Amino acid sequence: MTTLAGSRRLRLAALLTPVTLLLGSCFLVPLGIMALYSFLTPGLYGGVEWNFYPYNYGRVLGAPLGDVEDFDPVYIEILLRSLRLAGTVVVLTLAVCYPAAFWVSRFHGERKSFVLFLVTLPFFASLIIRVYAWMLILRPTGFLNLVLESAGVIDAPLQIIFTEVSVVAGLVYILLPFMFLPIYASVEKLDPALVQASEDLGATPWQTFRRVVLPLTLPGVIGGSLIVFIPAFGNFVVPALLGGAKVMLVGNIIEQQFLAARNWPFGAALAMLILGTVLVLMLIYVLRIGRGGVAAGAKA
Amino acid sequence: MSRRSGRVLDAYGAAFLLLLYAPIALILVYSFNSNVVNMMAWEGFTLDWYRSIFGLTTRLSESQIYVHSTEALLAAVRHSAIVALCASMLSTAIGTATALGLARHDFRLKRVYQGLLVLPMVMPDIVLGIALLIFFVGAGFKLGLTTIVVGHCVFLSSYVFVIVSARLAGMNTELEEASADLGAGPWTTFRRVTLPQIMPGVVGGALLAFIISLDDLVITYFIAGVDSTTLPLFIYGMLRRGIKPEINAIAILLLVFSFVVAATGLWLRSRRQ
Structure with a gap:
């Protein structure tokens, strides 16, 4: 039995090795490097200098490096x-x-x-x-x-x-x-019987839409x-x-x-701001839909 | 629903299809217009724009066309074909293996893998594009067809994974168990039982990956080298230089090709379900 479990584990490892290598080295590592770049000093002729420099974000968000550059609201x-x-x-x-x-x-x-x-x-x-x-x-x-x-x-x-x-x-x-x-x-997925039931119970078309159709199609709308x-x-x-x-x-x-x-560090900082916005929205989506799913289940 | 509101909805549906297809139809009409000065004014039917793409003799003068030699265009087509073939085959293998691993095994990191696989699909293109650019340049890789193929595999594997997983989820595991009970080894069971059943998903995933790779502009834009221009990059470059009627013909040929591939995929899927 142990050999069977062992061979299953070996097979799983074999199946997942390619994707682990691919996403590890060509997705997670690049994103990590990009995050790192966004905190480095832009070099004079492209490239970077390896010291901590928060002003790539400062330039956008209103806290630039005082002596060198003025805050330009154009980015925000x-x-x-x-x-x-x-x-x-x-x-x-x-x-x-x-x-x-x-x-x-x-x-x-x-x-x-x-x-x-x-x-x-x-x-x-x-x-x-x-x-x-x-x-x-x-x-x-x-x-x-x-x-x-x-x-x-x-x-x-x-x-x-x-x-x-x-x-x-x-x-x-x-x-x-x-x-x-x-x-x-x-x-x-919307069950026509529910719409029918709402109409039979005397709801106006608007009420049926507002109370039955819209809530049931909301996951698709949000997604x-x-x-x-x-x-x-x-x-x-x-x-x-x-x-x-x-x-x-x-x-x-x-x-x-x-x-x-x-100016790669500045570009990386802007990309991080996009990524941050997207991740926050995704997180809200996952949390809300998770809770919404529970609520819908309880109602059913 | 009442008859009247049904008719309103039908009219809306027709308008919706018109919105989807009219812009494309416009390109089709213009691609046959022989008016060299103003492509909006219909003058007569011509195939000159199509002929000029292939370097055939036309009555057009040099200044009316972008592609003075068809070599650059053909090179772009060739690059796109190589990238799309390599990237779709690699990502089909990787995505299918991943789907099999996650569908048929339970392990601690399963949720982590599932979450990780969604990310490349929802990541804004531009973010992935510049992250790969910084990485490839930093690691000392020369930008070219290889970096494009690797970059495409990063997000295409996820698409294949999703499609094959859906197929695996709807599949009967009893057949696999029966095969194992009857003494077939894991490889034989996979080849003779599992693979034939998930094949529509694998083919569908490969075709989708092929189309997406062929069409990708943003990620390719950042990780292509100077001599590895793909077709979308080539067209983007043309459009930035201004509009000439020749582009209509290129657009229509590309559309016909992707519609044929897509229609084949959709037809295969509907037939085998």
């Missing part, structure tokens, strides 16, 4: 703008996907699979191509201005590209599937919001192509620090 403004735009993207994708999930869930059999296939397919389209499509639509000589002008709504082309509106539009478009799928999963917020917050491709130099997000600043300014 960009951080807040990134948060605000990511929040807007979450609200808009939610507003678009919530009714759509109910629409798909009403189909049956082969037709349902087909509609679901149609909704899922754009998810696999190249991200850069989907952003490009919105450059075509929103630029001054683009499709939207063409339509509005020929309809006589406007005389001169609207400047939409390189504004916050175009960045939000691009982010909403590329992140729609991330919101749709979790919401759809929770709408599918979707989280996985839309994370890529929206740190994105740099969409603001680079649709926001230009006018709508910079924190991702663009990080990119600059690494590839142009060559």
